[in-house]
Amino acid sequence: MSVPAAFDYHPATSVDEAIALLQQYGDEAKLLAGGHSLIPAMKLRLSQPEHLIDIGKISSLSYIREEQDHIVIGGLTTYVQIEQSDLLRKHFPLLPEATSMVGDQQVRNRGTIGGSIAHSDPAADLPGVVLALKAEIVVQGPQGKRTIPADDFFVDTFTTALAPDEILIEFRLPKATGSTGSAYDKLANKASHYAIAGCAAVITRGQDGSCSAASIAITGATVRTIRARAVENALVGKQLSETVIAEAVSHATDGEDMIVDIHGSEEYRRKMAAVVARRAIMRALERI
Structure with missing residues (x-):
């Protein structure tokens, strides 16, 4: 069985702590959300971070709620939460539909929308959905928050507009009219x-x-x-x-x-x- 190279593990308890760790370790660090993309790559040693920053337990980043003319989704919201959301079925049924086709049940129980979008795998399902829904992607770094239109987010294979010390924290979906x-x-x-x-x-x-x-x-x-x-x-x-x-x-x-x-x-x-x-x-x- 393949095993990852040695690394130091840092469980972050807040977004600010995670950003500080990213600043401290720079290119030697990787963020861990659900882990279904990063862990297999680490096991094959295609990715060998010296520091793994686990943001998976930052509960403040897991939510689906309505805010006036938008539905907002936290970056650590899991696939299964999206799939089972009555609010999304009502306003954005495209998301639960596509999420139901992601991997298998084990993947959907652990995988997160933010992890998928930040990873930017060209063969993944949710990047296309976020793009088609014209989402606004909110990221946070040392200088605070900024919003990136989905049209500007996906740069290339596994490459996004995220800065190395930024974390994807929220998706804002404008409600459809007509x-x-x-x-x-x-x-x-x-x-x-x-x-x-x-x-x-x-x-x-x-x-x-x-x-x-x-x-x-x-x-x-x-x-x-x-x-x-x-x-x-x-x-x-x-x-x-x-x-x-x-x-x-x-x-x-x-x-x-x-x-x-x-x-x-x-x-x-x-x-x-x-x-x-x-x-x-x-x-x-x-x-x-």
């Missing part, structure tokens, strides 16, 4: 449950029945989670027939660098991204 439907669809790797290609779709229909707004995010196929702007532009202002949708999703990964590995070639992933995007958009329309 007639809106959403859906998540993915082609999953049967062993890992990660997305070979996935799509989160949010569609709003105007009074004349045409698409007045669209937010389409692709995950799994590209080297980072992306908004499929070409698809959105092709949908907005149109009556969404099957023909219109099929033409729109053919542009799902235009101009993007694709993941190429043993699970799929570039051509295969481009085609599968279009397939899951069409399915997600069609189901989102049905749910309006």
Whole structure:
């Protein structure tokens, strides 16, 4: 059995303490939330932090609540809490739907939304959902809090706009207005449950029945989670027939660098991204 390299363990009891530890140990430290991404990497020695800062017991970062025109979710809220939240089922059913497809029950019991988003695995499910819902991501560092739009958060594979001494503490989701439907669809790797290609779709229909707004995010196929702007532009202002949708999703990964590995070639992933995007958009329309 693989075992991690030696490290020092630091259980943090507050956000301020965790930030201080990040400042103290710098590049030699890693944050531990749910641990389902970091621990396997450490066991394979792909990641070898000298200091592990455990933020998993900071209870103040685990919540789902309503604040005026937003729903806010703490960074340490677990997948199972999201999956079972009546508040999210009412306002953002896309999140519980996608979360139910993450890993297995053991992973969903321990894994956290903040850990997933901060890790920025391009094959993970929740980065696409957070992007499609146009979330505001609140982070905290030595200089205080700042808010990063989801559109600006995902930089590259395993790379985000988080500074090394910042912690992701909250997601703020603006409530939808108008007639809106959403859906998540993915082609999953049967062993890992990660997305070979996935799509989160949010569609709003105007009074004349045409698409007045669209937010389409692709995950799994590209080297980072992306908004499929070409698809959105092709949908907005149109009556969404099957023909219109099929033409729109053919542009799902235009101009993007694709993941190429043993699970799929570039051509295969481009085609599968279009397939899951069409399915997600069609189901989102049905749910309006």
